[in-house]
Amino acid sequence: MKVKKYMASSMPEAMSMIRKELGNDAVILNSRVVQTGGLFGLFRKKSMEVIAAVDSRPATVEKKRPKEQRSASLPLHPPVQKSNDEIVHEINDLKKMLEQLTIMKHSVNTKLPVRVDQIIKKLQLQEIDQNIIDRIVPALLEFYYLNKASATEEDLINWTKKWMFEKLSPIEPFGGIDFTKKYINVIGPTGVGKTTTLAKIAAKCMIQYQKKVAFITTDTYRISAIDQLKTYANILNVPIEVCYSKEDVQAAIHSLAHCDVVLIDTAGRNFKEQQYVEELKEMFSVDEEICTFLVLSLTTKMQDMKAICEQFSSAPIDAFIFTKLDETSTYGAILNMIFAYEKGVGYMTNGQNVPDDLAEASQEQIVNLMFGEM
Incomplete structure (x- = not known):
């Protein structure tokens, strides 16, 4: 095997030198950023030191024979086909060379x-x-x-x-409610739009899927929140139960047994208050039938989104709902949260209109958002 060290100002330049001298079969053994040149330790610049190798064994060369003899023997000696293992090995070698390029983010000259x-x-x-x-x-x-x-x-x-x-x-689930669970719970910090989102989901369930819908609200800390959900319930002509305790929730569940979907609105509180999260956990005992969405606003800082998710993680979260897409031009947080917590997205909202500004999320939609395609 022939091994040689190269010095270049960038990784692409080094690879060009390697290909020119060692050919396309060369493999990168090691690479690092080094300091070169300078005077008395000053004015030194960064360069790439790359060690590459290639198999130096000579290929078998067929001895020259008369033209007629060579032609006659061709059918008896067809070209040697590479095995799958050899092809896979060559591909892996190529990948190793390309992976070395990731170090370029550590070099100002690359x-x-x-x-x-x-x-x-x-x-x-x-x-x-x-x-x-x-x-x-x-x-x-x-x-x-x-x-x-x-x-x-x-x-x-x-x-x-x-x-x-x-x-x-x-990663799943994506695509809204699949109606395998009757109770839909939305949780999250204050100001993310939980109540409006719940109204949009209710309207969608009724109009698109012809489901019997009802509301339960445990947001008894704000009179305005109760009034807002009651207004939506009146518009949609669906029942609503206001619950102050776990016993109230159980009674509401019993009285709404005839409904297909029961949408539960929870209080918007400071997500840093652990007591609030514990109250949410204690309020419901229908775990096998409840689907919980964590609602996050895209106007929230990424660091705070992760803190919110960590705080609510003790209350089992099935998927995310992202709101306020219309109030930002950056959507990377959606992808970041999905990969960080391996949870899908049920819905995304992009306005206040009920029920229009609500979309069932899909992987394709989210990918398109990363390139500014709504």
């Missing part, structure tokens, strides 16, 4: 290819977590270098969408 960089900047503008971007970059570079001659920006965007969709596919 840059992503322009078209790849444009895609990454789009994702950064959406405030997608850097750890997610770090997972995308090596795979996107692999696609780029395998299709360098023809890959357009649109091709790279479509590939990135496909990558996101594949990563989201195993």
Whole structure:
């Protein structure tokens, strides 16, 4: 095996040198950023030190024979086909070389290819977590270098969408209520739009799915909240029960037994108050029949979203609802929360209109949002 060390100003330059001297079969053994040049320890610049290797065993060369003899023997010696294992090995070697490019984010002298960089900047503008971007970059570079001659920006965007969709596919649930559970509970901090969202879901259940709907509210801390939900109940002509205790909830569940869907509105409180979360847990005992959505506003800071989710994690959360899409231009938080907690998204809201400004979430919708496509 032939092993050689290369010094270059960037990783792409080093790979070009390696391919030129060692060929496309070369494998990157090691790479690191080093300081070179300078005077008395000053004015030194960063460079890439890359160690590469290639199998130096000579290929078997057929001895020259008369033209007629060679032609006659061709049918007896068809070209040797590579085995699946050899092909997989070559692909893995290519991936190893491409993965080395991820170190470029640690070097000020190394840059992503322009078209790849444009895609990454789009994702950064959406405030997608850097750890997610770090997972995308090596795979996107692999696609780029395998299709360098023809890959357009649109091709790279479509590939990135496909990558996101594949990563989201195993996570569930998505797509609103599936009606396998009768009781739908929405929880979350104050000001995220829980009551309005609940009214939108109720209208959708009635109009689109012809379900018998009812409301339960435990938000007895604010008179205005009760009045708001009562107004929606009157408009939709559905029953509503106001509950002050666990016993009230049990009585309400009994009286609303004839309904297909019971939507439960909870108090909006400071999410840092652990007592509030404990009260939510104690209020309901129909765990096997209750689906709980954590409602989060996209105008909330990412750090606070994670803190809210951690605080409510002791109350089992089935999926997220994201509100106020119309009040922001960055949607990366949706993807960040899905990947961080491996929970799907039931609904997304983009306005105050009931029931119009409510959409059942899908993986495809969320992927499109990452590229500003509503």
